[in-house]
Amino acid sequence: MGDNHYRRYVEHRRxxxxxxxxxxxREYWRMRHAAAESNPQSRxx
Amino acid sequence: xxxxxxxAERIEETRGDVTYIRTDKNLPPVAIIDRSxxxxxxxxxxxxxxxxxxxxxxxxxxxxxxxxNAVWFVIAAICTYIVGFRFYARLIELKIVKPRDDHATxxxxxxxxxxxxxxxxxxLFGHHFAxxxxxxxxxxxxxxxxxxxxxxxxxxxxxxxxxxCVQDFLVLSISTRRRGRSLGQMARDELGPIGGAAAIIGxxxxxxxLLAVLALVVVxxxxxxxxxxxxxxxxxxxxxxxxxxxxxLRPGRVTEVSLIGVALLLLAVAGGRWVAETGWGAxxxxxxxxxxxxxxxxxxxxxxxxxxxxLLAPRDYLSTFMKVGTIALLAVGILLARPLMxxxxxxxxxxxxxxxxxxxxxxxxxxxxxxCGALSGFHSLISSGTTPKLLQKESQMRLIGYGGMLTxxxxxxxxxxxxxxxxxxxxxxxxxxxxxxxxxxxxxAEYVNLLPLSGAPITAEQITQAAExxxxxxxxxxxxxxxxxxxxxxxxxxxVFGGDALKAFWYHFAIMFEALFILTTVDAGTxxxxxxxxxxxxxxxxxxxxxxxxxxxxxxxxxxVIVVAAWGSILLMGVTDPLGxxxxxxxxxxxxxxxxxxxxxxxxTAVVVKKGYLKWAWIPAxxxxxxxxxxxxxxxxxxxxxxxxxxxxxxxxxxxxxxxADRLCLTAKTADDVxxxxxxxxxxxxxxxxxxxxVVIVFVTGFVMVIRVLRGERPPTTEDEPVPSRIFGPSGLIxxxxxxxxxxxxxxxxxxxxxxxxxxxxxxx
Numbered sequence: 146m147g148d149n150h151y152r153r154y155v156e157h158r159r160x161x162x163x164x165x166x167x168x169x170x171r172e173y174w175r176m177r178h179a180a181a182e183s184n185p186q187s188r189x190x
Numbered sequence: 191x192x193x194x195x196x197x198a199e200r201i202e203e204t205r206g207d208v209t210y211i212r213t214d215k216n217l218p219p220v221a222i223i224d225r226s227x228x229x230x231x232x233x234x235x236x237x238x239x240x241x242x243x244x245x246x247x248x249x250x251x252x253x254x255x256x257x258x259n260a261v262w263f264v265i266a267a268i269c270t271y272i273v274g275f276r277f278y279a280r281l282i283e284l285k286i287v288k289p290r291d292d293h294a295t296x297x298x299x300x301x302x303x304x305x306x307x308x309x310x311x312x313x314l315f316g317h318h319f320a321x322x323x324x325x326x327x328x329x330x331x332x333x334x335x336x337x338x339x340x341x342x343x344x345x346x347x348x349x350x351x352x353x354x355c356v357q358d359f360l361v362l363s364i365s366t367r368r369r370g371r372s373l374g375q376m377a378r379d380e381l382g383p384i385g386g387a388a389a390i391i392g393x394x395x396x397x398x399x400l401l402a403v404l405a406l407v408v409v410x411x412x413x414x415x416x417x418x419x420x421x422x423x424x425x426x427x428x429x430x431x432x433x434x435x436x437x438x439l440r441p442g443r444v445t446e447v448s449l450i451g452v453a454l455l456l457l458a459v460a461g462g463r464w465v466a467e468t469g470w471g472a473x474x475x476x477x478x479x480x481x482x483x484x485x486x487x488x489x490x491x492x493x494x495x496x497x498x499x500x501l502l503a504p505r506d507y508l509s510t511f512m513k514v515g516t517i518a519l520l521a522v523g524i525l526l527a528r529p530l531m532x533x534x535x536x537x538x539x540x541x542x543x544x545x546x547x548x549x550x551x552x553x554x555x556x557x558x559x560x561x562c563g564a565l566s567g568f569h570s571l572i573s574s575g576t577t578p579k580l581l582q583k584e585s586q587m588r589l590i591g592y593g594g595m596l597t598x599x600x601x602x603x604x605x606x607x608x609x610x611x612x613x614x615x616x617x618x619x620x621x622x623x624x625x626x627x628x629x630x631x632x633x634x635a636e637y638v639n640l641l642p643l644s645g646a647p648i649t650a651e652q653i654t655q656a657a658e659x660x661x662x663x664x665x666x667x668x669x670x671x672x673x674x675x676x677x678x679x680x681x682x683x684x685x686v687f688g689g690d691a692l693k694a695f696w697y698h699f700a701i702m703f704e705a706l707f708i709l710t711t712v713d714a715g716t717x718x719x720x721x722x723x724x725x726x727x728x729x730x731x732x733x734x735x736x737x738x739x740x741x742x743x744x745x746x747x748x749x750x751v752i753v754v755a756a757w758g759s760i761l762l763m764g765v766t767d768p769l770g771x772x773x774x775x776x777x778x779x780x781x782x783x784x785x786x787x788x789x790x791x792x793x794x795t796a797v798v799v800k801k802g803y804l805k806w807a808w809i810p811a812x813x814x815x816x817x818x819x820x821x822x823x824x825x826x827x828x829x830x831x832x833x834x835x836x837x838x839x840x841x842x843x844x845x846x847x848x849x850x851a852d853r854l855c856l857t858a859k860t861a862d863d864v865x866x867x868x869x870x871x872x873x874x875x876x877x878x879x880x881x882x883x884x885v886v887i888v889f890v891t892g893f894v895m896v897i898r899v900l901r902g903e904r905p906p907t908t909e910d911e912p913v914p915s916r917i918f919g920p921s922g923l924i925x926x927x928x929x930x931x932x933x934x935x936x937x938x939x940x941x942x943x944x945x946x947x948x949x950x951x952x953x954x955x
Contacts, residue, residue, distance in 0.1 A: 146507065147444040154303030174441040178499040180304055183740040185498075185721060186576050188506070188714040189568045190326030190400060190783070 211292045213914035218935035220915045221291030243269025258531045260607045267603045271596045274351035279592040285806040287363045289584035293912035296370040296578050308582040318590050320510040321572045323598040324707040326562025329671035331606035334559045336547040337540035339533050339610045341556050349564030350599030353813035358569045359591035360794040365574035367909045372575040379908040385891030389789050392884040396782040397719045402760035403779035404708045409482045410670030416466040416475035422705045424458035432504035448507045459699050479765040487758040493713030494750040509710040516703050527685040529611040538642040546622035548773045549835040554824040558780035563602025567786025585921035608678030615648035620674045623770030624667040625857040634666040661694030669772040676700035724749045768863040784821045785885040792892035799896045800907045825882040838875035
């Protein structure tokens with residue numbers, strides 16, 4: 146459902162951008178929702 | 191993450207029938223090609239499944255006497271699905287899709303920890319299923335029950351295996367190889383600018399009619415039902431609470447907040463009875479169809495402009511939880527209750543074509559009424575764009591694309607069963623429009639007893655009693671399919687859980703669950719359509735170019751108003767339609783959905799031919815031709831039929847003449863009704879023409895493309911250059927022995943690299 150998304154994001158950042166700052170969980174979800182805001186996902190019937 | 195610059199190193203190692211492919215000598219294999227021949231044990235198992243399926247089909251098709259058990263439908267469906275998945279989907283995979291697990295998917299290539307995320311196949315299966323399945327597969331089969339259970343069963347199961355699943359699977363595969371491009375973009379790339387533009391306009395128009403008809407289903411289910419209105423209204427404060435909880439209290443605790451939400455929701459459904467029995471509750475929540483429509487219109491607009499985190503996202507979590515949970519509950523209920531079929535195999539309406547639920551004969555209208563569950567064009571919007579961004583491995587597309595649609599087909603079969611086990615007189619009492627039932631128990635009993643139905647006639651008392659048993663004032667002419675399904679579900683579930691005492695609870699639970707899906711589709715759909723509209727308008731240039739900026743509030747508001755006004759006006763037209771609303775609009779919804787399938791299958795067929803798999807082009811071309819024949823015949827009849835029950839323009843002409851002569855026409859009771867019919871049939875007739883023309887344009891551009899290829903031209907395909915993959919994932923639902931071995935190597939590697947981290951790419955959420 147999304148419970149592990151933040152953990153995966155942290156791993157991803159560590160792996161690909163080592164040493165760079167990582168968003169907090171709160172900030173991460175704000176960013177996710179901001180992304181959903183400008184790119185809505187369709188739901189079918 | 192795969193680095194696009196990495197040198198393509200491909201190391202193959204074959205042990206017996208199994209080939210392991212590595213893209214980096216320091217990493218475990220990323221792909222396994224298993225050429226082991228089918229074992230004797232498997233042959234025997236599939237043989238048994240095939241025989242069992244055949245027996246179940248024979249019982250459904252040839253056993254007469256109104257005592258067919260619902261379990262046979264479940265067996266026939268599941269056996270056919272297993273054979274279809276194991277053999278037909280595998281054939282498509284081998285001959286057309288040719289998955290390459292040594293190539294990175296868009297999810298791996300662009301992984302960003304947010305929307306591109308290689309996701310465990312089992313989790314993605316759930317996501318994909320929740321995105322494709324909604325109220326459609328529940329409503330269509332219920333309405334189609336007018337023609338008996340057999341035609342619907344055959345179309346849902348065979349249609350899914352040969353058409354719907356093929357579409358979903360192939361669209362997913364071509365979008366995955368194009369970095370997750372949307373259907374509209376692929377149409378433009380593969381068919382050229384004309385086909386592309388027609389496809390994009392088609393998608394937008396189709397979306398509007400879809401939203402309107404789904405909203406109409408909700409309105410019909412909730413009108414004059416204070417219990418239902420209260421419980422669905424409560425989903426809004428519950429969603430707001432969940433949104434605030436996730437943003438400010440405990441961000442990221444999705445499962446936790448969803449469980450709280452579901453608990454509150456059950457409380458709201460249970461509390462609805464009490465509220466509906468109080469004086470204030472009954473007056474506050476007893477809304478007329480027109481008032482309810484306005485509420486929905488305002489809600490759709492609000493959901494489109496409010497922040498996603500506040501309403502849309504939490505509602506989506508709630509709806510996903512309810513969807514998976516309730517469908518599993520219904521499956522268990524049917525298997526435990528094992529109800530008997532009350533509907534005939536084929537009814538008289540199938541051949542006569544004058545049934546009250548929807549007009550028209552079996553061909554083509556049955557195949558229009560059941561769109562979702564057998565072949566649904568709308569899925570191509572999910573299979574392109576959304577799902578590829580989460581797909582871990584190409585070989586998982588069969589499970590996600592083909593398997594996801596099989597599951598939706600199964601949902602449709604369960605909906606069909608719940609409608610077929612109802613007393614047939616009751617079924618028509620619920621589903622015939624008020625213009626023929628007269629709206630009261632007495633007149634409805636009189637009307638349905640004249641219909642060519644088997645079984646004992648029904649009395650007005652029995653109808654009133656049935657309404658009371660589910661806690662409603664009246665069940666006469668509760669059209670739209672949702673109340674019928676809820677009634678059937680309450681019978682099944684009350685038999686297994688709670689008995690008659692809980693029947694009313696289950697009925698309102700089912701209504702709430704359907705309304706919840708539909709509202710989720712309505713709010714997400716309004717938003718998506720708003721973006722499509724502003725994107726389309728911004729391409730026109732000039733001052734409209736500013737619409738490209740999604741944060742421009744004025745543009746967002748204006749586009750939202752246009753989208754909501756478009757579906758809202760069709761919704762209002764439906765609820766006030768003197769001809770009955772659902773029975774005139776639902777065919778338009780089915781036609782729209784399947785014309786979208788024609789667009790998707792045209793794109794797929796063109797790609798398959800361009801790639802040189804001409805020999806196998808029949809796999810998408812056969813469903814495409816069938817779909818075109820069905821939808822264009824239906825469109826033709828809706829436009830040109832001289833039968834006043836079917837043809838929009840014939841209805842229009844009759845009422846137009848009556849209007850001029852100051853007379854009444856068809857089911858009109860006042861001069862105002864006559865004006866309404868003249869206006870509604872004009873809009874419906876025009877929409878039919880627009881849909882058909884757009885699809886013919888797309889099909890012709892696809893056809894031209896195929897001819898060019900056959901003449902030896904090589905029009906470019908837009909498949910992207912493959913990039914070597916650096917992750918692994920099993921293909922099927924259950925990992926094979928070899929896959930488990932390789933998975934262990936990856937897990938070991940991951941643990942040695944980051945001791946604290948768990949295997950993120952592979953653990954289910």
